[in-house]
Amino acid sequence: xxxxxxxxxxxxxxxxxxxxxxxxxxxxxxxxxxxxxxxxxxxxxxxxxxxxxxxxxxxxxxxxxxxxxxxxxxxxxxxxxxxxxxxxxxxxxxxxxxxxxxxxxxxxxxxxxxxxxxxxxxxxxxxxxxxxxxxxxxxxxxxxxxxxxxxxxxxxxxxxxxxxxxxxxxxxxxxxxxxxxxxxxxxxxxxxxxxxxxxxxxxxxxxxxxxxxxxxxxxxxxxxxxxxxxxxxxxxxxxxxxxxxxxxxxxxxxxxxxxxxxxxxxxxxxxxxxxxxxxxxxxxxxxxxxxxxxxxxxxxxxxxxxxxxxxxxxxxxxxxxxxxxxxxxxxxxxxxxxxxxxxxxxxxxxxxxxxxxxxxxxxxxxxxxxxxxxxxxxxxxxxxxxxxxxxxxxxxxxxxxxxxxxxxxxxxxxxxxxxxxxxxxxxxxxxxxxxxxxx
Numbered sequence: 001x002x003x004x005x006x007x008x009x010x011x012x013x014x015x016x017x018x019x020x021x022x023x024x025x026x027x028x029x030x031x032x033x034x035x036x037x038x039x040x041x042x043x044x045x046x047x048x049x050x051x052x053x054x055x056x057x058x059x060x061x062x063x064x065x066x067x068x069x070x071x072x073x074x075x076x077x078x079x080x081x082x083x084x085x086x087x088x089x090x091x092x093x094x095x096x097x098x099x100x101x102x103x104x105x106x107x108x109x110x111x112x113x114x115x116x117x118x119x120x121x122x123x124x125x126x127x128x129x130x131x132x133x134x135x136x137x138x139x140x141x142x143x144x145x146x147x148x149x150x151x152x153x154x155x156x157x158x159x160x161x162x163x164x165x166x167x168x169x170x171x172x173x174x175x176x177x178x179x180x181x182x183x184x185x186x187x188x189x190x191x192x193x194x195x196x197x198x199x200x201x202x203x204x205x206x207x208x209x210x211x212x213x214x215x216x217x218x219x220x221x222x223x224x225x226x227x228x229x230x231x232x233x234x235x236x237x238x239x240x241x242x243x244x245x246x247x248x249x250x251x252x253x254x255x256x257x258x259x260x261x262x263x264x265x266x267x268x269x270x271x272x273x274x275x276x277x278x279x280x281x282x283x284x285x286x287x288x289x290x291x292x293x294x295x296x297x298x299x300x301x302x303x304x305x306x307x308x309x310x311x312x313x314x315x316x317x318x319x320x321x322x323x324x325x326x327x328x329x330x331x332x333x334x335x336x337x338x339x340x341x342x343x344x345x346x347x348x349x350x351x352x353x354x355x356x357x358x359x360x361x362x363x364x365x366x367x368x369x370x371x372x373x374x375x376x377x378x379x380x381x382x383x384x385x386x387x388x389x390x391x392x393x394x395x396x397x398x399x400x401x402x403x404x405x406x407x408x409x410x411x412x413x414x415x416x417x418x419x420x421x422x423x424x425x426x427x428x429x430x431x432x433x434x435x436x437x438x439x
Contacts, residue, residue, distance in 0.1 A: 066145030066200075071114045073419040074283050075268060078150030079355065079380050080257040082236050084198040087228030087359040088205040089289065089376065090213065091156070091191025091412055092220040099163050103432050105219050109153070109212055110426040116208050119146035122215070138214065140207050147201035151208055153427045154287050154414025159192040168431060170278040172269075172286055172383040173415045179396040181403055188291055188410035191223045196287075196378070198357070202229070224410070226291060228359025228376045235355070241318060241326060245294055245360050245373055246405070248311050249318035252326055253345075255355045266353040266387070267380050280430035283418030285380045288354075288388040291361075291410030294374035299405045310401040312339030338401040343394050352390045355380040374406065384413060 069077050096102055112122045123136025160169040178184075195212055199205040206227075213222055232244045233251025241249040255262050264270070269281045299307070308314050312321055312335035320330035320341060335342040346353050357380065362373040381387030396403065417428055 067148055068118050068146035069148050069150050071117045071151075071420065072422055072425075074421070075285075076150075076152045076416060076419045077117070078152035078196055078198050079267065079285055079357070079416070080235060080263055081150050081198070082148075082257060083231045083234055083357055084148050084150070085200045085229070085231060086198065086202040086205050087376065088197045088202070088209045088225065089194065089228065089378075090197075090209045090225040091194045091223045091289075092213075092216070093223045094159060094162055094192040094220050096219045097162065099432070101219060102163065103428075105216055106428050106432070107426045108215055110420055112211060112215055113151040113208070113427075114420070114423075116141075116211065117146065117149045117151060119149075122211050138207065138210055140210075141204050144201055144204055147199040147204040149197065149199040149204050149208060151212075152196040152198075152416065154194045154196070154416045155428065155431070156191050156193055156412065156414050158190065162192065163432075165431070168277050168280065170269075170274065170281050170415055172273065172281075172385060173413065174384055174389075176288065176384070176389065176411060176413055177393075179392055179408070181396055182408050182411070184411050185409050188224045188226075190412050191414075193220070194287070194289070194412065194414050202227070226361060226376050226410075227363075228361050230360040232358040232360055232375055233356035235357070237327075244358075244375055245296065245362075246299055246307070248307075248313065248315060249326060250358065250375075251356050252313075252318060255353065262353070263355070266382055267355050269382055273382065280433075281415060281417065285355075285382065285416045286384045286387070287414045287416050288377075288379045288381070288384060289410075289412045289414070290377040290379075290408050292375040292377055293372065293407050293409045295405045295407070296371045296373055302405075309336050310340060310405070312336070312341035336401065338399050340395070340400055340402040343398050343400050344391060349390050349394050352387055353381075354387045354391065380416070 069081060071077065094102060096105075115122055121137040121139075121142070126135045126137040126139030126142055129135060157169065157173055157175060160166050195209060197205040197208040199208070209225065213220070231242050233254045234241055235254060235257040237254075237256045241252050244250040255266060257263070267285050269284050269286075271279065271282050274281055302310075304315065308321075312330070312332075313319060313326075314321075317324070318326035319328055320335070321339075322331055322334040323329075330341060330345065332342045332345055332347060342348060357378040359376045359378075360373070361376050362371060364372055366372050379388050394400075417431060420427060
């Protein structure tokens with residue numbers, strides 16, 4: 001739970017249906033899947049308000065919650081995008097050993113993702129097609145707006161071994177070390193690949209993961225998943241900073257999605273970070289996902305003064321110790337030596353900086369009457385070795401006061417490839433290309 005910096009996406013132009021106050025467009029598709037595979041015959045566009053991105057893919061402020069975020073671009077959406085309210089994150093195990101079959105799945109997933117993020121149904125939709133066959137879309141998102149849905153794919157270290165791509169695994173995609181205090185559940189860790197679905201409507205996010213899993217049946221299987229609510233960090237610095245389950249503002253210093261220089265410096269992989277074998281990652285990023293359980297009952301019986309000392313900020317305004325406003329520059333030496341903000345700050349970690357997209361979660365109780373709740377921490381960075389690892393090592397080895405109240409119970413790391421450039425491109429194309437001409 002590092003205290004970092006902020007991010008965004010874009011202002012929609014009025015769509016024809018908004019201008020005339022006619023009903024919102026249906027998610028019903030007018031296009032079908034051809035043959036046994038997915039073969040869309042037209043572009044995914046229209047029927048929804050689009051959040052356009054410029055040529056450099058810089059994020060600009062998001063508009064209404066029902067809008068659509070542009071799927072194609074230099075970088076994948078869902079990273080610098082203005083953080084949506086809900087999350088459904090899924091890690092998958094690959095079940096097929098057939099490279100061509102897996103590549104076809106990535107192509108099918110890309111087409112389906114482009115349709116769903118634009119507010120359309122998958123394939124021929126949820127009804128009206130052949131009655132003797134299951135419909136192409138599960139249907140629970142019928143009539144719902146796109147809700148700024150973004151779908152972001154990542155490849156885990158184990159995927160490279162499964163398809164003989166060890167030489168194409170980037171050096172920055174390292175296996176995370178075991179940190180002091182970790183109590184990782186193997187059933188909630190790892191994965192050959194992941195899909196991050198973020199939206200302002202939970203049903204839209206769940207629908208997206210459900211349909212991708214359905215398309216992948218027999219080729220991939222969900223290893224673990226996590227639902228999230230109440231974003232705990234913001235990529236829009238002009239908006240109110242959200243609070244975590246401990247009641248404190250979280251992510252005050254997160255990188256802004258409009259801050260292109262800082263995104264370039266800390267988040268996006270460029271050609272200087274790669275060699276001939278890993279050049280496919282240019283324009284991508286690296287994701288560390290951590291499920292952090294909070295000892296809610298213990299925290300709730302802790303005095304206000306101790307709570308504020310633990311974080312190094314006051315609970316009401318969120319101002320750092322000795323300051324008046326939340327975004328006042330913190331004076332780290334005024335905080336206790338083990339204060340979370342002090343240990344997580346870039347100045348305490350050689351400038352290490354990450355982009356956060358965290359969400360709160362509650363998954364019932366643990367059988368002992370204790371709430372299974374906490375933070376699902378998502379950190380994007382240009383190099384895991386220079387981002388998450390030094391920060392987490394500092395927090396764990398220097399006895400961050402917050403460690404008394406939290407425990408890391410799930411973990412995974414993924415390489416996030418660059419964005420899908422156009423309708424002819426697909427997720428992971430450059431990685432699986434057999435020649436430079438195919439990339």
